[in-house]
Amino acid sequence: MTEYKPLYVGTVTKYVFVESPEMTPGDLAIRAYEISQGVMIKETCFGLQITGKEEDVNAVIGVLRELDPTHIFVKDRGFPPGDPRRCRANLGGARPGYYGHEFEISLIRNVSRGLDSLASRDPEKVPNPPSPESGVALDIRKLKKIIESMEG
Amino acid sequence: MAKVFIYPATSLILSDLVARFGHTPLSAAIQIRERIQTPGLDSPPLQITPEEPKKGLKYAAVEVPSGVRGRMSLYGPMIEEAEAAIIINDADYAFGCMGCARTNELIKFLVRSSDIPVLDLNYPKNEEEGEEFVAAIHAFLKRLEESR
Numbered sequence A: 001m002t003e004y005k006p007l008y009v010g011t012v013t014k015y016v017f018v019e020s021p022e023m024t025p026g027d028l029a030i031r032a033y034e035i036s037q038g039v040m041i042k043e044t045c046f047g048l049q050i051t052g053k054e055e056d057v058n059a060v061i062g063v064l065r066e067l068d069p070t071h072i073f074v075k076d077r078g079f080p081p082g083d084p085r086r087c088r089a090n091l092g093g094a095r096p097g098y099y100g101h102e103f104e105i106s107l108i109r110n111v112s113r114g115l116d117s118l119a120s121r122d123p124e125k126v127p128n129p130p131s132p133e134s135g136v137a138l139d140i141r142k143l144k145k146i147i148e149s150m151e152g
Numbered sequence B: 001m002a003k004v005f006i007y008p009a010t011s012l013i014l015s016d017l018v019a020r021f022g023h024t025p026l027s028a029a030i031q032i033r034e035r036i037q038t039p040g041l042d043s044p045p046l047q048i049t050p051e052e053p054k055k056g057l058k059y060a061a062v063e064v065p066s067g068v069r070g071r072m073s074l075y076g077p078m079i080e081e082a083e084a085a086i087i088i089n090d091a092d093y094a095f096g097c098m099g100c101a102r103t104n105e106l107i108k109f110l111v112r113s114s115d116i117p118v119l120d121l122n123y124p125k126n127e128e129e130g131e132e133f134v135a136a137i138h139a140f141l142k143r144l145e146e147s148r
Helices: A025-035 A054-067 A098-118 A140-151 B012-020 B028-036 B051-058 B066-082 B098-113 B125-146
Strands: A011-017 A040-043 A047-052 A071-075 B003-007 B024-026 B084-088 B118-121
Touching: A011 A054, A011 B028, A025 A040, A025 A047, A025 A054, A040 B066, A054 A071, A071 B012, A071 B028, A098 B012, A098 B125, A140 B003, B003 B012, B003 B066, B003 B098, B012 B024, B012 B084, B012 B125, B028 B066, B051 B066, B066 B098, B084 B098, B084 B125, B118 B125
Parallel strands: B003 B024, B003 B084, B084 B118
Antiparallel strands: A011 A047, A011 A071, A040 A047
C-alpha cells in the first residue's frame, strides 16, 4: 500500500445546477467568475462546481442563487473537480453519480413550480404530497387483461 | 437549524430543499469528503479502509457482507446524528449491487426504528405534485423548527 496524500484539504466542493428558461449554465459561469474571490470554479454542462473554503463557497452560491432562486439548485460533492477517481476523462462513460443527477434534473421543473407557488399558497392548507400510500395499485381485472393479451 | 438525514443520501432535490429552508442536510458527500481529505494509506476509490467494515459492526452483524458494513460506517453515524429524516421511496436510481440494495433496506429500517420524525414521499411526477411536494417538506421542516 502506498501513502495517500489528499488534495484540497480543508475545502468544500458544491455543485450548482441551473434548469431555467431564462438562464444558461454559461450565464451562471460568467456571473460566478465576476464574484469569485479565491474559489475554484469549473464549468459543466449543467452548471458549475465550486471549490474553496466553505464560507467563500457559500458566499458565491448565495449571490448566484439570487439570480434565479427557484431554478438554481445546490448540493455538496465529496470529491474535488477533476479527481482521477471520479472524473470521466479518466474512467470513460458517464461519471458515477451522473445518472442520479440526470434523473432528478428531469423532475426538477416540478420542484421549481412548487417553490414558485409556495409564497402564494394558503398556509392553512394541508399538503397532500405524493407518497407511497397515495399510489394506486394495479387493478386485478386490468392485470388479468394484460396476462390474457400476452398469452394470446 | 436541525440536522436532517436525507434518503437517497445523494439526492440533489432533498439536499437543496433542506438547505434552502434553513437546515443541515446529512448527505453522503459529507462522509465521502471527510475520508478523501484524510491522509493515510491509499485505498481507492473512496478511501474506504478495512477499518470501515469493523465500524459497521455497530449496525450490522458480523455475518452480513463487508460491503454492507462498510457502507453503514458512512450512513450509520449520520442516522445517529439526525434529528429528522426525509425519505423518497421511489428512488429507483439508488438501486445498485446487492451491497447497495441491502444497505438501503437497513438505512430505512434504522431511520424508522429511531425516535425521530420521518417524512415519507415519492418523487413529484407533475407540477401539481411538485407544489404539494415542496409544501410538505416546507411544513415538515417548519414544524421541526417550532418543536425545538
